[in-house]
Structures are given as C-alpha cells and as structure tokens.
Amino acid sequence: MNKHYSAVALLLASGLVCSTAQAQEKSAVQQKVLSDKGTPALVAFRAEAPAYTLNDARKAFAEQLQLSTNDQMLRSKTEVDQLGFAHERYEQYYKGVKVEHASYTLHAKQGAVQSMSGSFERIETLNVTPSLTAESALRSALQFVGARKYMWQDAAEEAGLKQQEENRAATYLPKGELVIVNNQRAIGTERLNKPTLAWKFNIYAQQPLSRAFIYVDAHTGEVVMQDNIIKHAAATGTFATKYSGTQSSATETATGGYRLRELTRGLGIETYNCKKSNSYTAAVDFIDADNNWTEYNNANFDNAALDAHWGAQSTYDYFKNIHARNSYNNAGAKIKSYVHFDDTPGGAGYENAFWDGTRMTYGDGATRFDPLTALDVAAHEIGHAVCSSTANLTYSYESGALNEGFSDIWGACVEYYKDPTKQTWLIGEDIDKVRPSLRSMSNPNAESQPDTYQGTYWYAGSGDNGGVHTNSGVLNHWFYRLSVGGSGTNDKGTAFSVTGIGIDAAAKIAYRTESVYLTASSNYAAARTYSIQSAKDLYGAGSAQEIAVTNAWSAVGVGAAYGGGTPPPTGVTYCTSKSNSVAYEFIDYVALGTLTRTSGADAGYYNGTALTAPTLTGGTSQTISYSAGFVGTAYSEYFKVYIDYNQNGLFTDAGELVVSSAASTSAATRSSSFTVPTTAKNGKTRMRVVMSDASGTTSCNAYSYGETEDYSVTIAGGTTVAGINGIAGGNVSSQFEVYPNPAADRLNIALPNNAAVVSVQIMDVRGAIINSARYEGNGQLNVASLAKGMYTLTVSDGQTTYRQRFVKE
Missing domain, CATH: 3.10.450 (Nuclear Transport Factor 2; Chain: A,)
Structure with a gap:
C-alpha cells in the first residue's frame, strides 16, 4: 500500500472525505502549486464553484493537505483586508506539539474560500516525548x-x-x-x-x-x-552627509521644555538617549527648552536622535496611509528608538542598527559609518518589526534573505514617500563613509550582491545566517524591475523584458505578499508564487500587473516569463522523488554533454539543478551515460530519465520519459540515446534520473531502494546572431567553464569538448571593449592589468560564441 493511499484511507476511516466529495473538490481546484517538499504551497479555487466556506476549515485541510490522525490545525488569528478578504491563519500541531514555521491560511470572500496557502510539514513518525528536561x-x-x-x-x-x-x-x-x-x-x-x-x-x-x-x-x-531576533542592518556602503535636512516632528511637553515623544500615532513614538552605553533602563529623554532643536547639530551627533524620531514617525505614517496598517503589529504598538547605543570596549563607536523584537537601537558609527539613523535605515529596521508580525520569516538562508529584502523594500518606499528627490534605490546612502551605499536595489552587483538567483555574488555558505544580507539582492532587484521595468540578459543567460508598474503598485503587491501569503519558511520560489497571486487579487488575472510581476521574477532568475495560461513552474513545483534507503545501491555516475558527475550515496535524493546545465538543441540526438554504485552485492536496477520539455512542472507528458533502461546487476556505465523534440520549449528545465530496484517506480515516488538525482538542462533552438566586433557569429551559449571566478591574475577558459579558442573579447559594465587583458593560449587569459569590477567575456571556437560574466578582484 503506498503512502498516498494510506493517507486517504485514514481520512476515509475518520469520515472526513468520500469519493463523491473528493471528485467535487478536485473539480473546484483551479490551480495548485507544490512546495519543494511536495506539499501544497497554494491551492486556488474556481470563483464560480468555491469548494469550502470558512466553517469548512477542518474539511479543507483534511482534503487538501491529507492530514493524518496525528495532525491538527489550530486557528491563531483572523484579519480582514481592504479588498474584503478574510484571512484565517492556522498553526500546525503534531500530536499536540506545535510545528515551528508551519502555518496555513484560508483566504475567503463573503465566507467562501477563494484560496489557501502556507507551509505544511508532513511528519510520518516522530517521538514527541522529550528525553531531556x-x-x-x-x-x-x-x-x-x-x-x-x-x-x-x-x-x-x-x-x-x-x-x-x-x-x-x-x-x-x-x-x-x-x-x-x-x-x-x-x-x-x-x-x-x-x-x-x-x-x-x-x-x-x-x-x-x-x-x-x-x-x-x-x-x-x-x-x-x-x-x-535582532536583525542587523549589516552593509557595505554609503556617503552619509545631510540625512533629511530640516523636518517637522511631533514632540511632547516635559519638565524643562519638550521631549521626543508623541501620542497621536498609535500608542506613541518615543526616542531615548542611551548616552553611549548599552543600558536601556538608564536611557533618558532628549530635552529641548523651546522645541527648536537646531542646537543638536553638535560634535556628539545629538541631531541623529531627530532623524530616528522623524524616521519612526514617517514609517508609521507610510504604513498607515498607504497600507492601512496601524503600527508594525497593526494594533498601534508603541515604537521606541534608542540612540547613542554603544557596547564596544572603551566606547569606540557601535557601527550598527537593529530591531530586537521590542525596540529600535542605533549606534553612532565610527570608522565606517556616521550615526545609523538615516530615514531608509529606520524604515528598514521597523520593516523587520512588520515582518515579525506578519510572515515572520525565519532569519536564515532564503527566508532570511527575503526578510532582509522586504526591509530594504520598505526602506526605499518610505524614503520615496517622504522625499522622492533622495536616491530611492540606494539603501543607507546617507550614513556610510566608505562606500556609495550599503546596498543598491537597481544594481546589486555594485555592492557585491546578486541580481540573479544563484548568479554572480550568490552566497552558498552558512555565514551571516546563510547569506541573508547578500542574497537579499535578488528580492531587491525584483522590486526595482517591477517598479521601473527594463530589459536585458540575466546571469543565467535568460533574456528579459519588464514593463514597470511604478513603485506604488509594486509596494501594494509586495505588502500583500508579505502580510497575507508568506510564511516563516518561505523561499524565493514561494515569494514568486505568492506575489503573482497578490497581483491577481489586487488587479485581476491576466492584468498588466500580474504580467509584470511574473516577468520581473524571470529577470532575476526565478521562474519563466509570463506566457498566459498556467504560470510556468519554479523549482518548487516539481513533485518529490526519493528512496528510503541507499544502504545497498545508489547512482554513482551521470554524464550528458558538458555535465559529468561522479558521486557516492546522497541520502536518497540529490539536487544538482544549480550545476552547469548542458545545452540540448531541438532535433539533435543526445547520449546520456549513467551507472549504479553498490555496497557489497550488486542488485538488479532499473534506470529512468525524464526531461520536462514543456517546462510545466510535470514529467508525465508524452515524450518526457527519454530513457527507460531494463534491469541490470552490472555496475558498469550504461549509455542511452534520445532525440530532443523540435517542439521542446527553449530555456532551462529539469532532468530527473531515477534508479530503483522496482520496475514500477515513476517520476514521483517515495520508494524503497535506489536514488533520484535532479539536474538542469538548457533547451536551445539553434538561433544565430551576427558577429560582434570581430567575434565570429554562430550559436550563442553561456555553457562553458571560466575559473577561478572571481579572478586575481589569470582566468582559465574551458570550452565544451575541449574546443580550441579562436577569439577572445572583454567588455566592461558599460559595454566598452577592454584591450589590456592578454590571451596567452592554452585557455589562459591574463587579467592582472584589469581594474577591479565585473566584465563580460566573449569567446568563440569559430562555430559557437560563448558569453559569461566574471569578476576581477
């Protein structure tokens, strides 16, 4: 009995579903997007035939999430938005124990559920009795x-x-x-x-x-x-000078004059002086005798307190007036700011700002920064507070990058709202003494951030909580493209064209994505799915805004461009395929074109989609090689290879099973050939290799023994372009090796099939040809004389032109 059947049997046994109800439920589903764990991230229902009401929550979860008898969904809050949607959020429990970062929301209008979204953790067996106190x-x-x-x-x-x-x-x-x-x-x-x-x-x-x-x-x-919980505004640049000039800001009378407090916004906005200590309880009010605070422009930077106070007020006003949100928690929470904070030895100057879950804290800076109270920094930090009260994105890896990215979005939006003459698309440009800005949303690469998912500057390590301050550049650039538009080619070689919708409409979509749909464990693929849904909610399916949102994600390498009908898949739309054991056999070799990987056991599943994708041209014959590895006895193994030619997130369409190899006990390398259909959709797509001891194992299975490995391939139609500045014409590809990247003195070039290099050209970010680098033969390019920065390398073997970016360090 398979697992899916078992789950359904449990539901049938508990009387939650029947065959008729299941058929009705299925016909009512308009769209279903799966997470990378194979559970529904979004289920949208047909407007003309809603499947459930809010009173049917238990039934909806049972049928759509296939709850076991150990799963419980408990309602945590209900909110009603400006569109008239009611959003009921439920937290997941397993055997009565809360599952962190797993929550699901029903989105209803006039009581009828329009869609449901969130993160659900499928737990099969887990001992919930602790061994430790x-x-x-x-x-x-x-x-x-x-x-x-x-x-x-x-x-x-x-x-x-x-x-x-x-x-x-x-x-x-x-x-x-x-x-x-x-x-x-x-x-x-x-x-x-x-x-x-x-x-x-x-x-x-x-x-x-x-x-x-x-x-x-x-x-x-x-x-x-x-x-x-403390989210630092870590960064790499700005030229801090005037901040925001002379502004008016609400204050409150106090003994000796006036203080930086006011009670007209929510439960109040208050700003305190830590007096260069790390004590909040010892902090005091700033007092001014005549409410004219000009004398605070002094050597102690007391005027930084005015920026913090005005910044908090401006951020409150933005969320209240633009998004109808009453303070960060939507319940009027008091916003407290503490200036002149310093916990460095000897009071050397604290070079950071943060939200600690309760209040804002600002350091005065030292060698790198001026006081960190600029308007966009204040809005960024309060943006973390908004996130903690909405999506509550976990501060690590992709969810943490989204957390940081949304804070930068609010920094840009508040700055634009209060002063559109400022540099909206630079974050922290007023405070940094060393760099032009902390981060650039229009050009993340300028501050060593990626503008493309898993592209140049993408951080794959565990430092900085998994690169939250680096990989946020992808969300930043998505928002910039959505607002402003533009065209070009991203780091994955994908051409894009986006029609901007303006920062106001983009902000409404971003806010709805964060406040309504995202959950603690959401990643970039989920952000794409939910922002598209938000655009549909706000502006309608097929609207210019939905198209722009989709195309902006394509611009930053998350999913394909808008094509009408069913949105193209991202990495999370593919079903799960994994063996339960690699104790006896596993895949140890896969080779196709420029892809070659030798490996050991990978715990039943290996995700190699970030590896270099071989280019497969429509109409050509391809040969894939593969082999099984064994621990001891060699068992009889079946191999199946699937390619999602139409890029719809499924491997079950006609012609997508490209290899079905008969059982063999041999560990020797096997080879199979297949022809790429001319109807295959151009661009990057997924190839799945499944090895199992059971002939019935398909592309979507949890099976007993063997292994599944996923890779990317790029489908090309053989389009040619004219030669550029002496570079020979022909097929254009980005699939060749350039290393090390970044490079210091020399760059190694390796073309597919060890083809000889006929010509080499280097252009800077302006498109100007650079002649100072020398090609020394044997794949060696001397780049020692280049200035630090990013360049485009164009290489030809006389038939194919290859292009790829590299960084000179």
Whole structure:
C-alpha cells in the first residue's frame, strides 16, 4: 500500500472525505502549486464553484493537505483586508506539539474560500516525548551562545522589563517551549532539514549583544537551529552627509521644555538617549527648552536622535496611509528608538542598527559609518518589526534573505514617500563613509550582491545566517524591475523584458505578499508564487500587473516569463522523488554533454539543478551515460530519465520519459540515446534520473531502494546572431567553464569538448571593449592589468560564441 493511499484511507476511516466529495473538490481546484517538499504551497479555487466556506476549515485541510490522525490545525488569528478578504491563519500541531514555521491560511470572500496557502510539514513518525528536561536543554543553549552576561543577570534591565510590561512576573530568563522544528545544522547528514523535537528558548545576551531563538534537540541536546531576533542592518556602503535636512516632528511637553515623544500615532513614538552605553533602563529623554532643536547639530551627533524620531514617525505614517496598517503589529504598538547605543570596549563607536523584537537601537558609527539613523535605515529596521508580525520569516538562508529584502523594500518606499528627490534605490546612502551605499536595489552587483538567483555574488555558505544580507539582492532587484521595468540578459543567460508598474503598485503587491501569503519558511520560489497571486487579487488575472510581476521574477532568475495560461513552474513545483534507503545501491555516475558527475550515496535524493546545465538543441540526438554504485552485492536496477520539455512542472507528458533502461546487476556505465523534440520549449528545465530496484517506480515516488538525482538542462533552438566586433557569429551559449571566478591574475577558459579558442573579447559594465587583458593560449587569459569590477567575456571556437560574466578582484 503506498503512502498516498494510506493517507486517504485514514481520512476515509475518520469520515472526513468520500469519493463523491473528493471528485467535487478536485473539480473546484483551479490551480495548485507544490512546495519543494511536495506539499501544497497554494491551492486556488474556481470563483464560480468555491469548494469550502470558512466553517469548512477542518474539511479543507483534511482534503487538501491529507492530514493524518496525528495532525491538527489550530486557528491563531483572523484579519480582514481592504479588498474584503478574510484571512484565517492556522498553526500546525503534531500530536499536540506545535510545528515551528508551519502555518496555513484560508483566504475567503463573503465566507467562501477563494484560496489557501502556507507551509505544511508532513511528519510520518516522530517521538514527541522529550528525553531531556528544559533545564538541561537550556544549559546546552547557553553554552552554544557563550555570552559573558545575559539580560536576566542585570537587575536594572529585569526591573525595567517588569515596568514596561506592567507585569511583576516578566523576566528575560528563558523558558523552554517544546516544539517541532527542522534541523538546519546537521549539514552533510541525513538529519538535515528533518523534523526534530526541540526545546525552544528566547535568549537575550547583553555582552556581547545578541538575541535569538535557540532550538535544542530534546533527545540529544544538540542545537539544531538558531533564528536571530535582532536583525542587523549589516552593509557595505554609503556617503552619509545631510540625512533629511530640516523636518517637522511631533514632540511632547516635559519638565524643562519638550521631549521626543508623541501620542497621536498609535500608542506613541518615543526616542531615548542611551548616552553611549548599552543600558536601556538608564536611557533618558532628549530635552529641548523651546522645541527648536537646531542646537543638536553638535560634535556628539545629538541631531541623529531627530532623524530616528522623524524616521519612526514617517514609517508609521507610510504604513498607515498607504497600507492601512496601524503600527508594525497593526494594533498601534508603541515604537521606541534608542540612540547613542554603544557596547564596544572603551566606547569606540557601535557601527550598527537593529530591531530586537521590542525596540529600535542605533549606534553612532565610527570608522565606517556616521550615526545609523538615516530615514531608509529606520524604515528598514521597523520593516523587520512588520515582518515579525506578519510572515515572520525565519532569519536564515532564503527566508532570511527575503526578510532582509522586504526591509530594504520598505526602506526605499518610505524614503520615496517622504522625499522622492533622495536616491530611492540606494539603501543607507546617507550614513556610510566608505562606500556609495550599503546596498543598491537597481544594481546589486555594485555592492557585491546578486541580481540573479544563484548568479554572480550568490552566497552558498552558512555565514551571516546563510547569506541573508547578500542574497537579499535578488528580492531587491525584483522590486526595482517591477517598479521601473527594463530589459536585458540575466546571469543565467535568460533574456528579459519588464514593463514597470511604478513603485506604488509594486509596494501594494509586495505588502500583500508579505502580510497575507508568506510564511516563516518561505523561499524565493514561494515569494514568486505568492506575489503573482497578490497581483491577481489586487488587479485581476491576466492584468498588466500580474504580467509584470511574473516577468520581473524571470529577470532575476526565478521562474519563466509570463506566457498566459498556467504560470510556468519554479523549482518548487516539481513533485518529490526519493528512496528510503541507499544502504545497498545508489547512482554513482551521470554524464550528458558538458555535465559529468561522479558521486557516492546522497541520502536518497540529490539536487544538482544549480550545476552547469548542458545545452540540448531541438532535433539533435543526445547520449546520456549513467551507472549504479553498490555496497557489497550488486542488485538488479532499473534506470529512468525524464526531461520536462514543456517546462510545466510535470514529467508525465508524452515524450518526457527519454530513457527507460531494463534491469541490470552490472555496475558498469550504461549509455542511452534520445532525440530532443523540435517542439521542446527553449530555456532551462529539469532532468530527473531515477534508479530503483522496482520496475514500477515513476517520476514521483517515495520508494524503497535506489536514488533520484535532479539536474538542469538548457533547451536551445539553434538561433544565430551576427558577429560582434570581430567575434565570429554562430550559436550563442553561456555553457562553458571560466575559473577561478572571481579572478586575481589569470582566468582559465574551458570550452565544451575541449574546443580550441579562436577569439577572445572583454567588455566592461558599460559595454566598452577592454584591450589590456592578454590571451596567452592554452585557455589562459591574463587579467592582472584589469581594474577591479565585473566584465563580460566573449569567446568563440569559430562555430559557437560563448558569453559569461566574471569578476576581477
């Protein structure tokens, strides 16, 4: 009995579905987008035949998510937006234990559910009885953080919290909460990204400063995840000067004159002076005798407090007037800002700003920055607070990059709202002494960020919580393209053309994406899916705005351009295929064109879609080679290879099973040939290689023994272009090797099939030809004389022209 059948049988046994209801439900579904785990990320229903009402929530979840008897969905909140949609959010529980970052929302109009979206974790078996006590797990968490002093060890801070919360029992001392969370730290093991029973602690360290949710395995005591609450405005550039000039800002009368407080916006906006310390409880008011704050332009940078106060006020006004949001939590929460914060040895100057889950904190800077209170920085940090009250994007890897990217979006939007003469598309341009800006949304590469998903400058390591301040450049550039438009070719070699819709419409789509659809674990593919849905909600299916959103994602390398009908798939739309065991056999070799990979066992599934994609031309015959690896005895294995020629996210269309190899016990390399259809859709698509000991294993299976590997291939139609500046014409491709990239002195060029290099050309970012580099033969290009920056390398073998970007460091 397969797993899908078992789940349905459970539902039938509990009386939640029947065959008739299932047929009706299926006919009502208009669109279903799957996550990378194979669970529904979005289910949209036909407007003329809604499948459920809000009262049918239990039935909707049971039928669409195939809940087991161990799964529960508990409603956490309901909100109604300006379009008249009611959004009921539910949190997932397994055997009564909360599943972190797993939530699902029903979106209804006049009681009828229009769509449902979110993140659902399918857990088959998990022991939810902890082996460790919360006290023991806390010791492991504190050892992991390793701080010298914690907030609960400071009596003044503890007393301040009790006063702030108006609760005598309030304390910073962490209390353990038993949850289920994906293990994000077991890199290189089968435990990576697997649901784990864990103790969750909110740990606020004072020296050195940090605040994060720390998750400790409730059975082993290992730290399995860290989700930072303090989001730093880390960056790489700006020329800080005037900030925002003379502005009017609300204040409040106080002893001695006026102070930076006001009560007309929500529960208030307040700004305090930390006096170059790291104590919030010792912070005092800024006082001015006549409410004319001109004397604060002094050597102590006290005028930075005015920027912080005005920035908080401006950000509140933007969200209230543009998005009808009452403060960051939509309930009028007080916005507190603390200026002149410093926890550096000897008061050397704190070069950062952050939101700690409760308040804004600004340092005065030192060698790199002026005081970090510029308008877009303030809006960026309060944007983190908005995120924590909406999508609550986990601060690591892609979800963390989205978290940072949305904060930059709000930084740009608030700056444009208050002063469109400022440089909207630069973040932090007013505060940095070294670089033109911290980040550039119009040209992320200028500040060493990627403008294309997994393109140049994409960070694939674990530092900076998985590159949250680097990979956010992709979302930043998507928003810029959506607002302004433009055309060109991205790092994946994909040509794009986007008609801009303006920053106001783009902001409405971004806000709805973050506040309505995204969940804690969302990635770039989910952001694409949900922003397209948001554009449909706001402007209608097939609207210019939906087309622009889709094409802007294509511009940054996430999904294909708009083509009408069913939106083209992203990486997450493909079904899951994975074996349960590689203890006896696995795929150890795959080769097709320029793709060659030798490997060991990869835990039942390997995602190689980021590897160089071989180019397959329509109408040509291709040969793929593959082999099985064995641990001990050689077993009889079947191989199947699928290519999604029409790029619709399925491998079941006619002609997409390109290899079906009979059973063999041999470990020798096998080869099969296939012809690429001329009707195949040009562009990058997925190839799936499945090896199993069972002949019935298909492209979408959880099967017993063997392995599945996914790769990318690029379909080309053989289009030719004229030669450019002496470079021979012919087929154009980006599929060749250039290394190391970035390069210091020499760049190695390796063309497919070891073809000889006939001509070489280098252009800078302006398109100007650079003649100072020398090609020395044997694939060696001397680039020592080039200035630092990005260049386009064009190489020809006399038949095909190859182009690729590289960076001179």
